[in-house]
Amino acid sequence: MANPCGVPLLAVSNLETYYGPIAALKGISFEVRAGQVVTLLGSNGAGKTTTLRTLSGLLVPRQGKVSLNGVAIGTGEPARTARRGIAHVPEGREVFPLLSVRENLMLGACARASRSGSTEDLERVLDDFPRLRERLNQPAAYLSGGEQQMLAIGRALMGRPTILLLDEPSLGLSPKLVTEIFGIIERLNRERAMTVLLVEQNASVALEIAHFGYVLELGRVALAGTREQLRESEDIRDFYLGAKDVMAREGRRWKRRKIWR
Ligand SMILES: Nc1ncnc2c1ncn2[C@@H]1O[C@H](COP(=O)(O)OP(=O)(O)OP(=O)(O)O)[C@@H](O)[C@H]1O
Ligand SMILES: [Mg+2]
Structure with missing residues (x-):
């Protein structure tokens, strides 16, 4: 680029x-x-x-x-x-603990004006972070600190920054x-x-x-x-x-x- x-x-x-x-x-x-x-x-x-x-x-x-x-x-x-x-992954991650991994990720797509293509984006993020694919339907609160960090980065990527x-x-x-x-x-x-x-x-x-x-x-x-x-x-x-x-x-x-x- x-x-x-x-x-x-x-x-x-x-x-x-x-x-x-x-x-x-x-x-x-x-x-x-x-x-x-x-x-x-x-x-x-x-x-x-x-x-x-x-x-x-x-x-x-x-x-x-x-x-x-x-x-x-x-x-x-x-x-x-x-x-x-400009996508900001804050100190301390700030994932939504009661929402599932999938819901947290999909919220990241809201950063864009249009959400078209977000299913493909989700697949790409799950390829980048295979550990998240395994936990897709679990609440974010159940993830370890490292997995929550992955979720926070994945959520930011969903906005196509x-x-x-x-x-x-x-x-x-x-x-x-x-x-x-x-x-x-x-x-x-x-x-x-x-x-x-x-x-x-x-x-x-x-x-x-x-x-x-x-x-x-x-x-x-x-x-x-x-x-x-x-x-x-x-x-x-x-x-x-x-x-x-x-x-x-x-x-x-x-x-x-x-x-x-
Ligand atoms: N909400 C706040 N109210 C008042 N002062 C603050 C606030 N947040 C940060 N500060 C002050 O601003 C300065 C810079 O803080 P900042 O959080 O940006 O540092 P940092 O480099 O991120 O530190 P750390 O490595 O500890 O996260 C510090 O003196 C801090 O005490
Ligand atoms: Mg700091």
């Missing part, structure tokens, strides 16, 4: 979002090219969820511009934003399930050219599949780069990558302490 004009699919410019008097986003800018997986990394409270909620229209920014395919889109209108093709916004899909899942979910996201991107904006605290898994990433700190973009640049960055390694790197950092500190003494 190459973009001949070089216009990013999603362009975010100088976004400022407040909760009352408190600025959660202090002028962030970034872009997502069609067919890319772009990750927003950052620790607790950095502003990742606020960014996604602003993009999907759930929060109204005080300043800034969001463009989809070069066209500025209004903010604060979630239903309209969904119809434009242009871009998927995923908020911490790894949250609370076992390493095995994280690998499975990220494998599916990677396949959706590779085989279907699905564009993904992936929010994660788990930088090591996010940088396995992302082409580009931005690091948020206290509502600002502190660092940006390709997957390779971010993986090689000392700051990222020190603060966001796995235990092995933390141990390496502690080792370096310990060595320094020895020298000072």
Whole structure:
């Protein structure tokens, strides 16, 4: 899905979002090219969820511009934003527990103006997530955390989105399930050219599949780069990558302490 004009699919410019008097986003800018997986990394409270909620229209920014395919889109209108093709899979999944898996999935088709073709879409989603096919008529409440994450992503896909916004899909899942979910996201991107904006605290898994990433700190973009640049960055390694790197950092500190003494 190459973009001949070089216009990013999603362009975010100088976004400022407040909760009352408190600025959660202090002028962030970034872009997502069609067919890319772009990750927003950052620790607790950095502003990742606020960014996604602003993009999907759930929060109204005080300043800034969001463009989809070069066209500025209004903010604060979630239903309209969904119809434009921005699908948000929220932190904590938010599936409807008492509705069946099938009903949850079919609700995703409501994001589109017309529901024609939704039976074929359902089949495609069930091919992507075979575990959901097995549980199709059960209430969503009976699914495990990982299966609920699959259901939330599947529901978003039912709206035939242009871009998927995923908020911490790894949250609370076992390493095995994280690998499975990220494998599916990677396949959706590779085989279907699905564009993904992936929010994660788990930088090591996010940088396995992302082409580009931005690091948020206290509502600002502190660092940006390709997957390779971010993986090689000392700051990222020190603060966001796995235990092995933390141990390496502690080792370096310990060595320094020895020298000072
Ligand atoms: N509903 C709210 N009311 C007031 N402040 C909020 C609200 N939601 C978030 N904040 C504040 O906004 C800032 C950004 O929060 P946000 O949820 O976007 O962070 P995050 O990067 O998603 O963090 P986490 O990794 O913990 O999910 C934080 O300081 C947070 O306390
Ligand atoms: Mg969050």
